[in-house]
Amino acid sequence: MQMFSARVLGDCLLPGNKNPDWLTFSGEDSLVTFHVPQLNGRKLTTALLCIVYSSSPNNVPSEGPIIKNLLTLNYTKTTPYIYDGDTLASLRDEEWQKVISNLEAGDKVQIVVVARLGITVKKTAVYLIYCEPVD
Structure with missing residues (x-):
């Protein structure tokens, strides 16, 4: 089994369990559903998306994105965002x-990852990153 970890903008390192500024939500397979928590004095600044996937020995990923599509649904506000794999690779920070x-x-949020053919998504995780507390 291989592991791919990426912020939507590129590669990232995952934090250890001791970092209180990260909240982790994970789901089996290709989707994760969570409620955005309220953290007094902190503001959500960004999020990292990480997946654990597998492929057969005959279909090892080489060039190109692992993710074919990414769907982000905010059920509370009924706002969907859909990105294709090519867009993900060049998704601007803005x-x-x-x-x-x-x-x-x-907010109740669901993120669905659609991997390219031959890739099986085993687990999806979202890391919500908050700013330092304001005094």
């Missing part, structure tokens, strides 16, 4: 910030 800025405490 566009991703539009998605993040649309999230508020209490």
Whole structure:
């Protein structure tokens, strides 16, 4: 099994369990559903998307994106965002910030990853990153 971790803008390192500024939500297979928590004195600044996937020995990913499509649904506000794999590879920070800025405490959100043919998504995780507390 291989692991691919990426912020929508590129590669990332995952935090250890000791970092209190990260909240993790995970789901089996290719989707994760969560409610955005309220953290007093902190603002959601960005999110990282990570997947664990597998492929057969005959279909090892080489060039190109692993993710074919990414769907982000905010059920509370009924706002969908859909990105194709090519868009994901070049998604500008401003566009991703539009998605993040649309999230508020209490929102029910679902992220669905569609991998390219021959890739099986085993687990999907979202890391919500908050700013330092304001005194």
